[in-house]
Amino acid sequence: MKVVAIIVTYNRKNLLLHCIDAIYAQCKKPDAIYIIDNNSTDGTYVLLHEKGIVNGNNEYNGISLIYVQLPINGGGSMGFHEGLKRVHNEGVYDYYWVMDDDGEPHPNCLKELLDHLTMGEYLSPLVVDIENKTSMAFGDGEPIETFVSKRSVDGEVIVGIANPFNGILYSKRFLEEVGYPERDMFIWGDEVNYDLRARQKGFAPTVICKAMHFHPKNRASHSKPFFFGMKKVIFVDNKWKMYCRCCNAIHNYKLAGNYIQIIKEFCLYNWLFLFTNFRLDWVVLYNKAFFNGMRSRFGGHKKYMR
Template identity: 40%
Template sequence: MNRTYQIAAVVVTYNRKDCLVQCMKALAAQTYLPATIIIVDNASTDGTMEALHDNGFNVKDHERIRCGKTEIMYERLEQNMGGAGGFYHGIKTGYEMNLYDAFWVMDDDGLPHRDSLKHMVGYLDHYDYISPLCLAAENHAMLAFDHKGVPLASDYIAKFAVDGVVHHDAFPFNGVMYSRTFVEKVGLPRKEFFIWGDEANYHRRGIVQGFEPVVIVDAIHYHPLNRAEYYDMNMLGKNRKIILTNSLLRLYCMHRNAAANALMDFPCKAAKNLLLRYLVYSKYYLSIEKSFKHWRVFNNAFFAGLFGLFEGHKKYLKQ
């Protein structure tokens, strides 16, 4: 590393004050401190600000305060904008301040190892899209999210890492760092996605703009093990793994955003993938789960994604 970088950490939170406090403690203990921590509070109702005060983080709404050698900005939104809206607001806020070289983004339930940022900034001389290795908080031998069908971190490193770097891979929005150049060329996350698929969208847009994602295996980020449920089903002669959820909000956002993301492919590939997705999930909801209610939500979400309609999730916000 040839210089000292000014890093803005962006943490999005919603009604998980205990997680946020632990995340803030981990950020404050970094051996390479971020210049600023931007907390985006999605209109939490669980006493988030009070919990921060009780733990020595004396934040004030929409003000910059000094905490040791790091500055903290607490941005409470007027309404819950989801993870996508939170990351949009946090990165936008930091970018428009024109003070930072890169933006280090994470959810409130992520815990960066104390040396995580130190290991990552050393690669900003060469890369604009830098990811830590994301390990399961419950079992540090496992990846928090399976990548390329490899659940164990040791196997992932042995199979894909070269000199401590895994090229063309990332754990988006889980302790990932985007340079200012990346944000300038790619833009901001799509806030209208609300949840689920916004990180995949930002990842793909970065690749389209020519940015190579890399995982730095010495930079560790802890995150709860992937909680998604899966179902294996046979369709058109192949075994296909589909994602399940009982939350109507998650179900709607997942299918709407997946359809919108599929449109980023070339037309023939997009049409094939969209048709297959529609058939697979229709078969599951109607023939296996036998839930017309879930199929109707899926159907509405699917076509909303195709036609760029991003208001439909709001009817499920209180469910």
């Protein structure tokens, strides 16, 4: 049985080093590591070369290590798509351990995941706040014990939830059935899309509670109250990010058959930008994102990145 670790990185060279160190610190090490660089401009390649991690031999400290620099920054979605596709097409590996560059797996993480392969082919660690290792990194930041006790029958596993691309272990059969992540969603919703497609193919995720993956806590608030505080929507005052969020969310709602949520979001966002806080440019942006999401047309965010 062979396992490959796949790290997707972009302009976070120092965090990437910590991630690589954490993989080498595993008590059960992967057979290979792939670093998929989304065309970083911060000197990532130079630093890896200076450290001897990328050295022309495709090997570092006894483990095969392949560095791939993509020709453009296609966001996390392209990074994970290309990484999984390239490695899967080699036909060598049985399991794919996938993560962003800002995560650090606990030394026992991979071992615990591999020890529970009988639980499924889509396994997730607990994703824990890297600064406060007693609480969760996402959601409300619940204490780990509270999070597990609410959702687990035996304290060992939690069925039905996952944090895709944060230390997730996918099997070869999973990839052959589900395919690769949607390439062109860029960010914000690509992980939801992949999880949704997996469930539709019959692959329910399982969290292995003894496996932990440390990740920065999401402390940003993206909630925008309006209509006298009675309604809230997700909003960031950044046009390309907001475009990605809205286009990808609508696409995912349609994929899930959730047309009630599609109608609800269409009404709420148009009300927000037309009546509560009139901004014609945001009305145009949202409706472009909405209708392109309905048509599964990605890439419109690029206009707002210029």
